[in-house]
Amino acid sequence: MKKSVVPFAMLAALLAVPGQAMAQSGEVHFKILGTLVAPDGKIRDVKLDRIGLPAGSQTKANDNFVPTVAIEYFLADSISVETIAGVTQHDVDGRGALAGAGLVSNAKIVPATVTLKYHFGKAGGIRPYVGVGPSYFIFINEKPGATTRTLGATSQKINDTVGAALQAGVDVPINDKGMFVSVDAKRYFMRPLASWRANGVEVLRTRHELDPWVISAGLGFRF
Known part of the structure; x- marks a missing residue:
């Protein structure tokens, strides 16, 4: 996802554009967004291996x-707190020596996130912003992938994980009634543990660099 760095460069350039602020203290913004979630998911460390992973084993989560x-x-006027809501679903497949292997199936993630944001610009114009904050990823209903099931894995679990998010974006007003277009990019830093069990006995435990890019665009409304 190196190409996802491009929105950050564009937003940095916008910081130099004189703008006007869109908000006042106590104002609330509500945004409806389409979001690309593009995780990494590679293995950072193997904590337990009773199945004998081949050398060069690696993993990748799908977008x-x-x-x-x-x-x-x-x-x-320039400082806000934002939270997002949504659920995203991912599989984890093998790479390298594990190419083609299905390891995790249908892992649903609730990315609970709160960011503190600083907005540039003044009333009535484009408002670039940057933000930072904590995140808590909740993993729901994940299952062993097809390959791990054939190897005897009967259950799979990814632990809920605390991490951090960096954020940059821009809000662009489109009328004088409080509607605006919002474009937002976040980079999360997460290190969850994944565990596979065979009839209750843990056979594999790995730590992963989940580290997703989360790129959103949509409409916002201010109240």
Whole structure:
């Protein structure tokens, strides 16, 4: 996902454009977004291996496109707090010596995130922003992939994980009634543990660099 760095470069350039602020203290923004979730998922460390992973084993989580919503509250004209809501689903497949192997199936993730944002610009114009904050990824209903099932794995679990998110984006007003277009890019830093069991006995435990890019665009409304 190196190409996803491009939106950050574009947003950095926008910081130099004189703009006007769109918000006041106490204002609320509501955003409806389409979101690309593009995780890494590679193995960072093998904690337990009773099945004998071949040398060069690696993994990758697939991308997904989902609807999300964001709610933002302005503490001051240029400072806000934002949270997002959505659920994304991913498989984890093998790479390298594990190429073609299905390892995790249908892992659903709730990426609970709160960011503190600083907005540039002044009233009525384009508002670039940057943000940072904590995140808590909740994993739901994940299952062993096809390959791990054939090897005897009867259950699979990825632990809920605390991480951090960096954020940059821009809000562009499109009328004088509080509607605007929003483009947002986040990079998360997460290190979850994945565990596979065969009839209750743990046979494999690995730590992964999940580290997704989350790129969103859509409409916002201010109240």
